[in-house]
Amino acid sequence: MLNTNTSWLAPEIMDVVRLFDFEDADFTHYFYFQGEKYINCIQYMDEIYDFCESYPTQDDVQFKRYARRSAKLAFYELLNKVTGISFPYGALTGIRPTKLAYMEEGEGRDFKELFARMHVAADNIDFVGRVMREQRPYYAAGGGQELFISLPFCPTKCRYCSFITAPISSTGQYVDDYISCLERELASLAPMLGRVNSVYIGGGTPFAISAAQLKRVYAAVAALRLPDCEYTVEAGRPDVFTREKLQLSRDFGVNRICVNPQTFSDVTLQKIGRKHTTAQTYEAYQTAKEYGFDINIDLIAGLEGEEVADFGHSLECAAALSPANITVHTLSLKAGAKLKEETRRLHIDGIGEMISLSRRVLTSAGYSPYYMYRQKYQAGGHENCGWALPGKACAYNIGVMEEISDNIAVGANAISKRVFAGQNRIERCASPKDIPTYIAKCDKIISERLKLFGIE
Ligand code: SF4
Structure with missing residues (x-):
């Protein structure tokens, strides 16, 4: 005490x-x-x-x-x-x-x-210092806006996940009403939009919803008539990838996609509560590649039962595919995660060596670290880091993480931020985490965000 x-x-x-x-x-x-x-x-x-x-x-x-x-x-x-x-x-x-x-x-x-x-x-x-050098051009450009759309639906819940997402088997009945709210929120943004640097549809697992539902979200973004910009869909887990969703994404201008296996070990995938295999990861990656997307692969260091060699194997597998980005997270213990209910503290042997290894392997594969952040209760007190091939850094990640641009965020658990550059001041408004509450309060969220951006 x-x-x-x-x-x-x-x-x-x-x-x-x-x-x-x-x-x-x-x-x-x-x-x-x-x-x-x-x-x-x-x-x-x-x-x-x-x-x-x-x-x-x-x-x-x-x-x-x-x-x-x-x-x-x-x-x-x-x-x-x-x-x-x-x-x-x-x-x-x-x-x-x-x-x-x-x-x-x-x-x-x-x-x-x-x-x-x-x-x-x-x-x-x-x-x-290395990360800052990679970010210099983005800092120099500064300002602008990032547009974030939250789709908090997943096939199952991973054991380490504290995000508001729930298995779509228990939230599927809300998806259509949820998308109707997204459509209303997106339509309300027109008067506040300026220079939009990027669009990011994040999860959850955005590809967990149907192609028809996804099309409604894409169409609502298209109605904003944004100029060409970086456009990411964090499609997510390999088992929900379909050619129909990939083609739809391409047709609506998506140019960056995330394939997030977290590990290339089938044994670990089972342990963390995933229902897909490494073979499906390869298949999703190769299919997404055919459509010409820049691809990000997410990995986690310190997953249950993994040792340095297991994590090293995942790193080598990811680097061999040569995606535009590889993001390396350090496992963290978060409130709301199943893992947190069972474990008070993460003590992971070799976590420091895993992070050092990621730096060595990715550097020698031609990647540079371009954004980083830390979380509470992260194993060993390490960091999460995004790595990019030359010219492939994700502007959204830099803008939002460094808070150098406004973040206009729609959907449940979305936090819009208005950055007052030069005044060292940021103002925010957040939407409810719970999906039914978000749906019920959609009008209030819209008016609060209009106020945040000076539109009464
Ligand atoms: S896929 Fe991501 S958002 Fe969904 S449950 Fe797993 S960690 Fe959470």
Whole structure:
């Protein structure tokens, strides 16, 4: 249990405490600010630890930022000392390491110094720098809008999945009404559209719905008469791919598609709750290739029962297909996932080696890391990373993850974001996660988003 005299620091402190799996321990924490000194005094067991950092502070925003940083660092150093354990991103617990790095650079400092002070491993400091170099052209272009359409339906629910999606066998009765709402939402966007960089139909498994239903979604997007742009459908699992859906996608201008097997092991596929085989992954990939799409393949490091060699096999299989993108996720334990009900903490042997291996294999296959993010409770404290062949980075992923463009998002559990560049400000509106509630509140969602984008 944490007792602190500064309650607004508690969430950040607890992020570090959870990282070390020390939620059951008792800490008493006092925070003081004197001159430019940020002082954290922590009592743990019978010992008292004092940490002091100095930062020149100009305003209240900076004060809070540095206070949070100093408190995280204090707890990280204490728990590192007590356990002897260190983590690949040290005391950085945020979702977007690149964002913090850009902020440091924006204030005229070398982000590497801050990252080293936060105990980020040297190879990860270099890795973040590599991702930033790949993103430079997108930052330079900046602005614009990304359009996201949520289709939260899947054939079955994967054991590690915390997403709102449910097996289509239990939600299929909502699909037509759900699409009617998407049609109304999409039609309402016309007055707010400017420079649209990309369209992304995400899942769930968008190909889990019928071709006729998919056609309604595509037609509603086509009615917006957007100029040619990157257009992704996260088709999803290989067992729902059909030539009819692929042809339809092509006819409506989709140019990027995701084939997401997560592993090339049939044994693992069964364990994670998938009903398809690796042979179907190859078949889906080759068929999608015939239609000329850029293809992304998703993999997960740390799936149940997999060792470094198993994950290495999946990496080699994916790289041998030479898709435009390969996205490597690190398994994370999320509320709502079946896995989370059974496991309190993920301890995966070799997870660090799996991530290092992914960097080596994909780099030597000609890929570059172009976006990254982290999640809470991610095995070993690692990251998720998108890799691209030259010229094949996904603009949607960069725009949304780095928050350099507006995200106009429709459907259940969709979060629209308006980015006020230069003001360091983002405003959001979110739709309900639950499908029947989303359908019932569609009109309200439409009017809230119009308001967010300044259209009354
Ligand atoms: S396919 Fe994706 S969205 Fe669907 S249940 Fe599995 S992890 Fe979740």
